Amino acid sequence: MRKRLVIISFFVIIFIAFITIWNFSYREGLEEAYIPVVDETHTGNFIPSESGVFKRFDGETIDYSKMPIDENHQRTLKDYYKNRAYLGAPPSIPHSVAKERSLGGNTCVQCHQSGGFVEKFNAYAPITPHPEMINCRQCHVTKNTNNTFKGFAFRKKLSPKVGQGANNALLGSPPMIPHKLQMRENCISCHAGPSAPKEIRVSHPERVNCRQCHLPKINEQPQIDTSTFKRQFNNSNED
Amino acid sequence: MLSAMTAAASMFPGILFASEQEKGIPKGANLDWKKGPCRFCGVGCGILVGTENGKAVAVKGDPNCSVNKGLLCVKGYHQTMCIQSKDRLTHALVKKNGKYVQTPISEALDIVANKMKETIASHGKDAVAMYTSGQSTIPEGYVASKLMKGAIGTNNLDCNARLCMASAVAGFLTTFGADEPMGCYEDIDHADYFITWGNNMAEMHPVLFSRMLEQKSRRGAKIIDFATRTTRSSTASNRSILFEPQTDLAVANAICHEIVKNGWVNKSFVEKHCNFSKGLTNMGYGLEDNYKFKDKPEKIDFKAYKEFLKDYTPEKVSKYSKVSVKDIKYLASIYGDPNKKVVSYWCMGMNQHTRGTWMNNLVYNIHLLTGKISQPGNGPFSLTGQPSACGTAREVGTFTHKLPKGVVMNEKHRKLAAKIWKVPYERIPAKPTYHATEMFRAVDRGEIKFIWTQATNPLVSLPKTSRYRPAMEKESCFVVVSDVFPTPTSDVADVILPAAWHIEKSGLYGNSERRTQHWNQMVEAPGEATADAWMFIEVAKRMGYGDLFPYSEENHVEEIYNEYRQFHEGAKHGMAPLEVLKKESGAIWPYVDGKSTQWRFNAKYDPACSNGEDFHFYGKPDGKAVIWQRPFEEAPEKPDSEYPFWLNTGRVIEHWHTGSMTRRIPVLHQAVPNAYVEFHPDDAKKLGIRNGERIKITSRRGACTLPASINERGLPTKGQVFVPFFDENMLINDVTLDAFCPISKEPDYKKCAVKVEKA
Secondary structure: OHHHHHHHHHHHHHHHHHHHHHHHHHHHHHHHHOOOOOOOOOOOOOOOHHHHHHOOOOOOOOOHHHOOOOHHHOOOHHHHHHOOOOOOOOOOEOOOOOOOOOOOOOOHHHHHOOOOEEHHHOEEOOOOOOOOOOOHHHOOOEOOOOOOOOOOOOOOOOOOOOOOOOOOOOOOOOOOEOOOOOOOOOOHHHHOOOOOOHHHOOOOOOOOOHHHOOOEOOOOOOOOOOOOOOOOOOOOOOO | OHHHHHHHHHHOHHHOOHHHHHOOOOOOOOOEEEEEEOOOOOOOOEEEEEEEOOEEEEEEEOOOOOOOOOOOOHHHHHHHHHHHOOOOOOOEEEEEOOEEEEEOHHHHHHHHHHHHHHHHHHHOHHHEEEEEOOOOOHHHHHHHHHHHHHHHOOOOEEEHHHHOOHHHHHHHHHHHOOOOOOOOHHHHHOOOEEEEEOOOHHHHOHHHHHHHHHHHHHHOOEEEEEEOEEOHHHHHOOEEEEOOOOOHHHHHHHHHHHHHHOOOOOHHHHHHHEEEEEOOOOOOOOOOOOOOOOOOOEEEOHHHHHHHHHHHOHHHHHHHHOOOHHHHHHHHHHHHOOOOOEEEEEOHHHHOOOOHHHHHHHHHHHHHHOOOOOEOOEEEEEOOOOOOHHHHHHHHHOOOOEOOOOEOOOHHHHHHHHHHHOOOHHHOOOOOOOOHHHHHHHHHHOOOOEEEEEOOOHHHHOOOHHHHHHHHHOOOOEEEEEEOOOOOOHHHOOEEEEEOOHHHOOEEEEOOOOEEEEEOOOOOOOOOOEOHHHHHHHHHHHOOOHHHOOOOOOOHHHHHHHHHHHHHOOOOOOOOOHHHHHHOOOEEOOEEOOEEOOOOOEOOOOOOOOOOOOEOOOOOOOOOEEEEEOOOOOOOOOOOOOOOEEEEEEOOOOOOOOOOOHHHOHHHHHHOOOOOEEEOHHHHHHHOOOOOOEEEEEOOOOEEEEEEEEOOOOEEOOOEEEEEOOOOOOOHHHOOOOOEOOOOOOEOOOOOEEEEEEO
């Protein structure tokens, strides 16, 4: 009888221990599911809009400096401007598209994120400076007719001149940027690689920090009155 | 050496760059190219200036200069354009009855000399002061020092390098006993990791940053940006770690804590080459006039240092630095890995700090504990902001306490100076007088009755200009300003002297890597604009010190440099002879037996090492560097309910310092025509501020109104705003605080409390 009691109480103790341990580990398990809410004082969610310049230099994408130039299939600036309604306008799509219902994220970007030669068009796919924006068809449309609805008086503004002396402040100094940068922060997507128009292809794509030497010529900010300090003398040089 | 350089060039073809520029120059152009250093920043890139018919028409990077190997930044490429500005100062202007009258320069120099003599006669030597620049050439700094300390006999000479490099100097002297970096730029080609401490190199030292990026893409070297603001440097680096202003002190100690805790200390290096010391704490912030501080160093042992580090566990530090424990451990693991070569870079983030000297000490601690110092690719590297902050301000010593060799407090140093200058040694006072901030306070108090500023623009660059502008306007002080362009400082001058610009005179600069660079005059200065050194000499002659300044007008640069070289003779600081500097694109001192010393304190490279060991920190009497116990202390002014934001100030790539030159270069002005105030997007949203909206920034000292910039060039951390200081029309230094590091006396422009409201 006494022996039996000992055995029973042994199992009871085992059982209680099991319940306690199980309970504890169950609670521990719950702890794991708890996600701490941290006050994100240093949010990493924002990156300065100007940082686009470095976008393609993360070492994982394209090494432009190693790319050969394919003379037979290079674009010219004329080609580049052909499917743009005006300077800085989003280019229209000069080819047919596979899926009319798609936004473009899965289709356009396949070729236009990293470029490459496309047999069908006998050309290199131009690279988009903003592959993160995947609703391509929001701005880029196909061209399904050559007619216009009515007569048309709009005239394209002449494109900025390029080449020797066109955008340089001094002889041989690095040329300034003659266009706006909005959505085109990533310089080398248009200025490097086999799809870059030959007139504006840069000789030194490995030089990552483009805006170390090239500055926007077009000032995007409104001018601010800067007349706090009026000089108290008329300098002899000043007209 | 040469073969190594050619090998480097063939490995990195992108680096030879100037030929690229040749293509942009018309075939018929018959340009004459002359070499020199760049006028902007302390990197010291070699430039070639193309002149045609006596005018500078082109600039290219010097492919033979090992600093930049043919590459420049946008400021460098366009630098010569500023001299054609229409408001160039071409003649002396003297204020008569409230109006500036054009005056022949010899007459203006008479006025300056007479005024100086009169002031000394009636108020004593210490009533006259001179405030020069890290942009002064070596000969200019030298004659300024000789005139003030040797001829007149006052230590009232300080310079704007006090505002940028003083903490670096104090850091070097306290840790190593010898100023300036031990390494050189070639470290970039060897390092595995670059850790930048509060330093936006992509904009401030762009050519060096490009060299780092090159190593990143070719060798997989890693860049880690440790800062209080997300910048171009952060986005181009492998990792960006943000911290709360002022807590860099704690994070550096936490890194040391981890290094010690994990056994990453290089024991034999520390035993052989390091001492441990502590200094005074709770030093104050120099906010009150006539503030004085002297540190009392006290030796401690490794055990006491370890005990001190216990307060800096990553867990504790993480709480107030807002750097994650993981990031602190990550940083420590990089420094701690004996197989990784690490270079630390910093500039104003660490120097313009009320505990700037400490912060410099702490980064040296990390490198000393791990023995990662004085070797190719391993070392702490303090960058400079001005082209001759090292060459002139630090080496010639245009500070109140300095002499061309050593300090005024040291009798031996005074005797050497007196001997070379040929003056009685009693004439050089043994007590330093005013450092930069205190100098302008003394102007305000009426103690200084005459001040002469040269190549600097203090009324834009001093902290708390809201006090010092009215001070300089006071009748009690006669103000002479030598400059190339009119500035807010020349606006308060009684006499304005027209200075020759950089390439309109010959001169020498010294860059961050101890490189001395010479250039010859390339074009004529307009009107009566004169080289600063020559104006000093002319005034000295008029004051009756002609026998001490026996230099000729044509050849004074050469004569002065040869005289100055005598100060530094020997293996520890020997300067290259002029013939070498004329031929080559600079040479690094110590220049011994025809060779530059690239890594000081390392017996393999440095002939001055004499203790028979691998390393010899010969700046200290016992040949050992000091690991300093420096705690974290709060900033003097912190955001509170009334002034809830930190204000940080700095620069942009397009403009150099107060913009008096770069704003006169059209391409640069057009790119960044005015200053702005950067917000974190969350703060902007909370306050309902839109991009471009005019915002009034107010502190306890003054206010400034600027357009808002949200998520553009840079991104301050939450609770912080950032303003570049180049804009004389939006004077953010009216708002900043004139607290300084008690040891170095360098002001902190990076931290004060402000409130913001829509204007």
